[in-house]
Amino acid sequence: MKITIVAGARPNFMKIAPIIKAIEQVQQTGKDISYRLVHTGQHYDKKMSESFFEELNIPAPEVNLEAGGGTQAEQTAAIMVRFEKELQQNRPDVVIVVGDVTSTMACSITAKKLGVDVAHVEGGIRSGDMTMPEEINRIVTDSISDHFFTTSQTANENLLKSGVEPDRIHFVGNTMIDTLLSNIGRLKDPEITVRGARLEAQSYFTLTLHRPANVDEQSKLRSMMNAIIEGTDKYPIIFPVHPRTARYLEELSITDERLHFVEPLSYLQFNYLVKHSKGVITDSGGITEETTVMGVPCLTLRDNTERPETVTIGTNELIGTNPSYLKPYLDKLLKGEWKKGGVPPLWDGKASERIVQKLVQLYA
Numbered sequence: 001m002k003i004t005i006v007a008g009a010r011p012n013f014m015k016i017a018p019i020i021k022a023i024e025q026v027q028q029t030g031k032d033i034s035y036r037l038v039h040t041g042q043h044y045d046k047k048m049s050e051s052f053f054e055e056l057n058i059p060a061p062e063v064n065l066e067a068g069g070g071t072q073a074e075q076t077a078a079i080m081v082r083f084e085k086e087l088q089q090n091r092p093d094v095v096i097v098v099g100d101v102t103s104t105m106a107c108s109i110t111a112k113k114l115g116v117d118v119a120h121v122e123g124g125i126r127s128g129d130m131t132m133p134e135e136i137n138r139i140v141t142d143s144i145s146d147h148f149f150t151t152s153q154t155a156n157e158n159l160l161k162s163g164v165e166p167d168r169i170h171f172v173g174n175t176m177i178d179t180l181l182s183n184i185g186r187l188k189d190p191e192i193t194v195r196g197a198r199l200e201a202q203s204y205f206t207l208t209l210h211r212p213a214n215v216d217e218q219s220k221l222r223s224m225m226n227a228i229i230e231g232t233d234k235y236p237i238i239f240p241v242h243p244r245t246a247r248y249l250e251e252l253s254i255t256d257e258r259l260h261f262v263e264p265l266s267y268l269q270f271n272y273l274v275k276h277s278k279g280v281i282t283d284s285g286g287i288t289e290e291t292t293v294m295g296v297p298c299l300t301l302r303d304n305t306e307r308p309e310t311v312t313i314g315t316n317e318l319i320g321t322n323p324s325y326l327k328p329y330l331d332k333l334l335k336g337e338w339k340k341g342g343v344p345p346l347w348d349g350k351a352s353e354r355i356v357q358k359l360v361q362l363y364a
Contacts, residue, residue: 001363003035004092004111007061008042008079008103011176011286013052014267015098015121018178018352020058026356031364033356036090040079040103041066051266056179062090072102072133079106087114093363094119097141098175100306105137112144117363121175121355123148124155127306131213134285138306147362149175149355152309152344170358173351174344176286177293180271181349184294187272190265194236201276205232210242211283213321214301220321222252224301227323228281229256231330235278240265279333281326288316293347297338299329315341 003023007016016037023035039061052058063086067078079102087095087110095111097104098121108118123142127135142148148164150156151174159169192199207228215221228237237259241249249261265273274280274290279297282288285307291298292314299319310316315338319325332338346354 008040017056022352172354173346190269
């Protein structure tokens with residue numbers, strides 16, 4: 001069995017690392033299974049790409065399509081043209097795509113047009129928000145995939161409602177949690193100092209913002225940042241700034257003695273920061289999964305989520321994009337009244353093993 005694994009952006013790398021490890025473990029048992037790793041180059045900054053390969057022990061990709069930059073349409077086109085050539089030269093039995101980035105959608109379409117099966121890891125998740133590029137990527141990818149490896153019962157139900165046959169849906173768990181659990185003992189202190197002193201556990205908030213609904217409009221971003229600063233009391237706010245967000249913040253000249261901007265962190269450093277936070281304020285989806293497993297309070301500045309299990313089971317709360325909604329939740333957290341939360345089913349570190357076992361059944 002020949003597998004092509006596609007990765008292109010920061011969220012992908014965390015999801016493919018344990019799949020590759022699981023394939024290599026099966027190879028050691030004598031099974032005829034091989035993989036070819038294709039990096040689309042969607043993220044090409046070192047901290048957004050190379051450091052993840054190094055820290056997570058991901059082998060160097062066989063090919064980098066170098067399709068970063070440009071508009072979404074330009075990037076999609078570049079990925080498809082270059083991935084088509086890759087598949088024509090190295091045709092696999094199945095292409096594995098993960099998550100919901102541009103590379104996921106573009107490579108799925110390309111593979112299917114060449115008659116190659118597609119397996120979507122993290123299939124079936126939905127936010128219901130068609131203003132999100134990721135939601136469009138999910139829907140398109142799921143509409144043409146052959147097999148779906150899902151993270152939750154909600155994802156299973158979404159696929160069934162869309163007409164996918166049950167025998168193509170495989171509830172395996174969450175590969176991103178596989179990566180987190182296998183690296184939890186390797187997390188690295190980023191050694192951030194505030195007023196000359198190192199950060200202590202539970203003594204700061206971690207903040208991430210990058211979604212257009214929060215950062216594109218100057219007045220909205222200013223209001224949100226003011227609400228965050230005012231609601232976090234005396235605690236420092238550590239903000240690893242996404243390059244896109246940095247541009248907007250620079251234009252607004254937002255500053256406060258408790259607000260500390262830092263460069264984007266590596267995987268091991270960022271999760272160290274999260275693990276020891278008093279709370280995390282974010283508009284990311286993936287971070288809500290990691291905070292849930294680490295038991296860290298999480299406040300999500302979005303009006304919807306494709307990961308509802310982080311709210312119904314985990315430590316996450318969906319706050320919304322109205323800055324005025326934030327303070328009551330921060331008050332609850334600062335009073336020590338945050339919900340304890342639990343871990344969703346099959347988020348046990350073995351999702352990738354289940355994926356590879358199923359692929360062997362289907363294609364070997």
